[in-house]
Amino acid sequence: MPATVINANRLTKRYGVHTVLDAVDVEVQAGECWGLLGPNGAGKTTLLRMVIGATPPSLGQLQVLGYPIPAQATSMRRRIGVVPQKDNLDPDFTVVENLRTYASYFGLKGPVLERRLEELLAFAALESRRNAPISTLSGGMQRRLSLIRALLNEPELLILDEPTTGLDPQARQVLWQRLRALRGRGMTLVLTTHYMEEAQRLCDRVTILDQGRILETGPPQELIRKYIEPQVVEVYGVGLDDWHRTVAASLVERSERVGETMFYYAHDERALLAALNQQPELTYLHRPANLEDVFVKLTGRELRDGQ
Amino acid sequence: MDNNGYSADSSPLPPPALRWLPVWRRNYRVWLKLVGPALMGNFGEPLLYLLALGYGLGTFVGTIGHLPYLVFLASGMVCSSAMNTASFEGLYSAFTRMDVQKTWDAMLTTPLSVPDIVLGEAIWAATKGLISSTAIMVVAALLGAVADWWALLALPVIFLTGFCFAAMALVVTAVARNYDFFMYYNTLLMTPMMLIGSVFFPLQEMPAAIQWLAWSLPLIHTVELVRPLMTGLPLEQIWLHLLVLAGYSAAFLALAIRLCERRLLA
Known part of the structure; x- marks a missing residue:
């Protein structure tokens, strides 16, 4: 695994005359938790979409896990997990059917999949809900299901877009605890958030983005000492x-x-x-x-x- | 769950040519959950229409060519049902997965790509078309409206037809803003095509312009293949009809992929 998980060089995205990302440089190291902060419309989601290969940059170079993106995004996505901003779980399926279906997109099956399903249901404390329809789950449970769905392929890099938006304080604490556990296992985490407390608690390093430009990057405590x-x-x-x-x-x-x-x-x-x-x-x-x-x-x- | 035991090279991802399969299977599993009412509709509706129109209207119409009206109509409905079922799936159901449930967005965070999804959706819609047309053929056979076992050769044509209309529907879905948009497609293209597609009555007596229009659209080519296969009449210009269906399929599949990429990967 390369030491640099995400390497972005002068990434730019323009829609017509509107510049959403303006020459952004990013370097994320293996094993760190990197937070992307910014007001609405700062370009956070655009940057994340670029990283997973869903939005082609107008200018600049991007490598994720050593793959040039978007050229080799399909190969790269075998090795990452994505938790979207809005849950897009399959409403027609139960908890475990959701996991099995998503696993099939990675070609996962057999005893390997069965073992991972059990581990992940336990990790998310959803064992007793395995046959429950999605509509009967609380918001926090749905988020945890989205999280373990992203872990099915044992990703080296986990990307979370506003993972706790809309959750109550208890559900947020539970999710934070799971994310810290994943970081403890050496997984690289990338997350966007509106909650500064969340970034301060979870992230080794944060980048503050505004109007498509990076204003500052550093460990939270260092930035606090520097500015306040x-x-x-x-x-x-x-x-x-x-x-x-x-x-x-x-x-x-x-x-x-x-x-x-x-x-x-x-x-x-x-x-x-x-x-x-x-x-x-x-x-x-x-x-x-x-x-x-x-x-x-x-x-x-x-x-x-x-x- | 340690990371070290896993390397990307051992991932059992299907080869690129088969990556549409998990997309197809996902839709199939959802369909299985509601298979009872789905099959009820597939068999019940055509039975009612064939009985009512075939016998009711057939009493006044008598025969068309050498075919009793029920026989003429049954072979037409097998074709129009493939078109309608595949189109509905490619319009409303696909739009729900793409825009409302964001099922495609979830797929696009995995190794699947837009061509895999569009191809999987098209083959699934063609499968549903095949199911509904087969149900009608069974009903028709029970009513004595199918000549012999050669009718089974119509099924591959039906599948190709379903694929063709699914590809066309997915082009419309790729540019749709909401469900209402589909009414333009239904009213301006689908319904006229069905009415001049030799489904309910033959085209011979229609003005030349109408006939020319009908032959430029895919449905009548399906009918020209399926009706002889179901009724034992001689087949003519097989390759021309197949070529039109295949041509429409390829062109609209390519366009659907292009437009979906433009919409989803902006």
């Missing part, structure tokens, strides 16, 4: 503007207003907290800086509506 003061205090309530102007502005390095909330960023937050304790009408949340602060700082505060 370590302490963050969020404040809202009656009289916020006056208090900010007269008291708070001079107590911290940096502040920003978003809607009804002030965000204060500082290396030493003690003076600010002391002042806040004199203001019972103001509510505050004191927390360490996180990836969301980085994301918002780099991509801006304005609302992005998907196109």
